[in-house]
Amino acid sequence: MEKYTVLVVEDDRSMGVYLSSILSKNNYDVHYTRSGKKALSLVYELSPHLIIMDYGLPDISGTEVICRIRRHLDIPIVIISGRNREEDKVRALDLGADDYITKPFGTYEMLARLRVALRHSCCQRANELSIYRYKNMMIDFEKRNIVLAENEVHLTQNEYRIVSLLAKNGGKVLTHEYIINKVWGCAVNDDNKILRVNITNIRRKIEENPTEPEYIFTEIGVGYRMHESVV
Ligand code: CA
Numbered sequence: 171m172e173k174y175t176v177l178v179v180e181d182d183r184s185m186g187v188y189l190s191s192i193l194s195k196n197n198y199d200v201h202y203t204r205s206g207k208k209a210l211s212l213v214y215e216l217s218p219h220l221i222i223m224d225y226g227l228p229d230i231s232g233t234e235v236i237c238r239i240r241r242h243l244d245i246p247i248v249i250i251s252g253r254n255r256e257e258d259k260v261r262a263l264d265l266g267a268d269d270y271i272t273k274p275f276g277t278y279e280m281l282a283r284l285r286v287a288l289r290h291s292c293c294q295r296a297n298e299l300s301i302y303r304y305k306n307m308m309i310d311f312e313k314r315n316i317v318l319a320e321n322e323v324h325l326t327q328n329e330y331r332i333v334s335l336l337a338k339n340g341g342k343v344l345t346h347e348y349i350i351n352k353v354w355g356c357a358v359n360d361d362n363k364i365l366r367v368n369i370t371n372i373r374r375k376i377e378e379n380p381t382e383p384e385y386i387f388t389e390i391g392v393g394y395r396m397h398e399s400v401v
Contacts, residue, residue, distance in 0.1 A: 174288060175216055178202045179209040179223040179235070180250070189222065192277055206230040210238055218245060220288055225251035225262065233265060240266035241355045246287035250275070264347045302337040302399040307376070307385055309337050318376055328353055329372050336386060341398035343389045369394065
């Protein structure tokens with residue numbers, strides 16, 4: 171049986187020790203740190219399969235840790251937190267956490283959620299699209315090019331990143347904040363203007379009639395969505 175490497179990030183020592191011992195007993199290879207900064211360096215050192223992290227850390231916030239990891243890596247991140255507010259959960263998930271478990275939690279439930287997060291990440295990798303097709307559009311993710319009715323579309327780097335993100339998640343609505351974080355990282359504030367401007371420019375290049383888009387749909391107040399790839 172494959173042993174998964176898990177990084178536990180928890181400043182509360184008794185909780186950290188408890189998590190580490192449960193996970194070790196369940197055949198995980200466990201590494202434990204109490205610091206968010208240390209977690210960021212361990213992520214690159216250990217390449218864990220999964221990160222289980224407390225949201226409230228003393229040195230840098232859980233939010234910041236998720237953002238920094240998500241800029242480069244797709245490792246599943248499961249948040250454990252004493253905060254039960256809906257907005258905290260939405261924010262963590264928006265930034266790219268895979269799941270959110272509220273303290274106190276049952277051991278078996280926690281273990282089941284970790285298995286789900288691991289399963290999703292494995293499936294995602296196996297199903298990763300190399301080509302996207304819908305109507306007259308074809309995107310080749312390896313070559314990083316977009317062809318529309320046999321003509322190559324010239325997008326800026328960020329425009330391409332937005333389109334490929336939406337295409338790889340075809341059928342799903344991606345929130346403004348999620349897209350901004352994936353494309354620009356956390357440096358950009360919550361203002362959606364930069365995204366709106368980019369979407370307008372992309373639509374000028376790919377849509378016949380940008381006011382009635384066929385490829386990138388607006389979900390008012392929420393975000394954007396592309397159709398699922400039809401291959
Ligand atoms: Ca804490």
